[in-house]
Amino acid sequence: MHSHTIERWKVFELSLDGPAAGNPFTDVTFSAQFKYRNRVLEPDGFYDGEGVYRIRLMPDMPGVWTYVTKSNHPELDGHTGEFTCTEASPENHGPVRVRNTYHFAYADGTPYRQIGTTCYAWVHQGDILEEQTLATLKDTPFNKMRMCVFPKHYIYNANEPVHYPFERDQAGQNDLTRFDLLFFRHFERRVEQLDELGIEADIILFHPYDRWGFATMPAEVDDCYLRYTVARLAAYRNVWWSLANEYDLMRAKSMADWDRFFRIIQERDPYQHLRSIHNCYQFYDHNKPWVTHCSVQHSDLEQVAKWRDLYRKPVIVDECGYEGNIEKHWGNLSAQEMVRRFWLGTVHGGYVGHGETYLHPEDILWWSKGSQLHGQSVPRIAFLRSILEQGPVDGLDPMTTIYPNASGREGKYYLIYYGLHQPAEQTLELPGGPYRIDIIDTWEMTITPLERFFEDKSQIQLPGKPDIAVRIQKA
């Protein structure tokens, strides 16, 4: 499949026939050098079964690109060609990058305000549930999905996956030297479908909830799996690499393993997609240079500003508890509390992740299997997203001088959030006005503008009930 034109930040794919004998996954090396003027990208190719080898590129500059393949096998070595990269279509903004130290933007400069959700094992549930998940996502505010490559073994997760990442024999033994191609084709199709919905795929490469042996593979297999996964997936613009869910619960891995995994991805991913690692208790040292942003599990969103200061990177609290009613402490927040945590994380200068864990007669809980949402927080999270989208393109930084829970851009925009507090009045001192002020009811989803402009210092009246925010914008 030699496309001669390809849109910027879409996937150019080259297929070549090569050897099928032996073990092509381990015996054959295959890559290509892609060039646009003085820019060179050199992705790895991968074996895709039945003697077919593929290599994928996400061209990031419009213009004519040339390539030449490299392999230890003559059939695959030295192929050359060229293609034209065209301008991106309007809805294609490219991959997400860090911008302004603590924030994100797409490659074309469009701000990206992370509003995440989590369905750890949604790609392992079969087509009916998986398509239902995609249909549900279409009507949500979520622009990032945390999802595992490996299937999940845990409470409410007793089912077997449809596909396994490695070939298996009749007895269910994994052949850790051979990847299952149906598995990976299926997985990357789901990643692509998320992209069609404008959702970044935060791909969780390892996790501890395992009964198949994927959490305890030998180091060579781990490394080979990472290289193969990067080779297949890195060209998808919506890919983020999450080294692990709860890395600190994976007893078989050492800190040196995690560092090595990061470096493998850093070396193999030509596009330098975002990289993070998610904790259960103990944070990984997010100051390490290969970490692009903090992926945090913590219930206290008021600490976000502290972590920003500590790591000088964007902070995403991917897991702050989930709306639901299961007995696990992390899975039984009220919808109100889930929404409060989104707002708190926001006004401390960070980004927050959603999850939902309502008991279900067939154990279909959104947080792991996707399917449908049953809670009340999502419309309020969508309301928050709409407010963020009307906000400053450079993102919100903590503004504690005006209130403990406030963020914004000095002299231009302020968002104050009161949460469980219910002041009936607020004195504000804001030079550089006039400002327009809106009273926001974060639960009822109303925005009520104050009639008069605000100048310098005065007191405004507030509803005196919980879950109120105030938005202040330079008039």
Add this chain to the structure above:
Amino acid sequence: MHSHTIERWKVFELSLDGPAAGNPFTDVTFSAQFKYRNRVLEPDGFYDGEGVYRIRLMPDMPGVWTYVTKSNHPELDGHTGEFTCTEASPENHGPVRVRNTYHFAYADGTPYRQIGTTCYAWVHQGDILEEQTLATLKDTPFNKMRMCVFPKHYIYNANEPVHYPFERDQAGQNDLTRFDLLFFRHFERRVEQLDELGIEADIILFHPYDRWGFATMPAEVDDCYLRYTVARLAAYRNVWWSLANEYDLMRAKSMADWDRFFRIIQERDPYQHLRSIHNCYQFYDHNKPWVTHCSVQHSDLEQVAKWRDLYRKPVIVDECGYEGNIEKHWGNLSAQEMVRRFWLGTVHGGYVGHGETYLHPEDILWWSKGSQLHGQSVPRIAFLRSILEQGPVDGLDPMTTIYPNASGREGKYYLIYYGLHQPAEQTLELPGGPYRIDIIDTWEMTITPLERFFEDKSQIQLPGKPDIAVRIQKA
């Protein structure tokens, strides 16, 4: 006034005539030795104006007590006498002491479960408001009042006090060598009236909110003031000594000052009433031997168990925020959140304090001036008190093995609190049953017993909404 019989833990008072010339407050020393068998108590006396000197004793053993006075002035020296201490009447339980390391009991062994409130300056508001405060307190669950000796200068507190602790000239200059007797008689009458309502008086000896000079007196005056206050008030059984409200905001005092103040009180108070010191930000070192319990300002009640472990003393979070609607972050909690904080502190093995700060057209806010209550938390706090009174006499210790927010006594009694969490089920593993289980709605104030007894391990159903607690009692 020579009473010849006095009830145990009530105030025996001896009055003698002495010198009125010079400065009796500073020139005359006066004390007495009181003896019951081999027990000796030696309180200081005090000058009460117009040549009258008084000395007060709270006898703590029934039987015949004798005394002999001591003074540097012959008129007051060497007076002897005796009186009979009778058994306490049923409603008189004596002073409150620490019991079981983390808890409190009255001297007669009756458990004391602290349910405090705060009206810092209520004794400075004049009789109409003050009597209204007493009338309000009669119908509340509160058994401790935090109250300042010195008047308060702060937002909503612009008024002058009715009385001042020192004599003043026409220009409003304090004579720091002469106490104002009307002030102290009035103050101790209010302490007595609290006792009549079963309320402990947590007397705050210093505080930073001052425009009269009481926060910045010379060390000799501070010390003299402490000795005089102890001499007048220590014989009241419901007295607790709080060295300060927000000691760390008092710039004029050093840590050595606070240590000295503690030692003065420790030396001068024959009854060793409870002693504590309250922080704004930085805790005093509650491990110091003169601190009987931790008096804490903090909004995170989930830290109580940690402080218990650190100081091995009872923890009272006197100030965790107040129900109200003022713009100060500490004074605009919803009633729901105030109630949650009481429950959270309780299930982490501590005790909590209430306050109320609703805006008022005449600036009469309960937290400072008393008068009337306008909120919704107090009936729920009363409901909690009734639950505690039905609970184990030895107090509640953290029981995190059964749930993160749970306390009780092993094998006998457990109280689990879910707060903002809303599980629909809970698995419990409790050997040593059978147990009776009640589902408690902490906001609706309902107690719903489960129909069957609970044994060993099983799952109970819960309402799946916030603000629920579970009580488990050995059947």
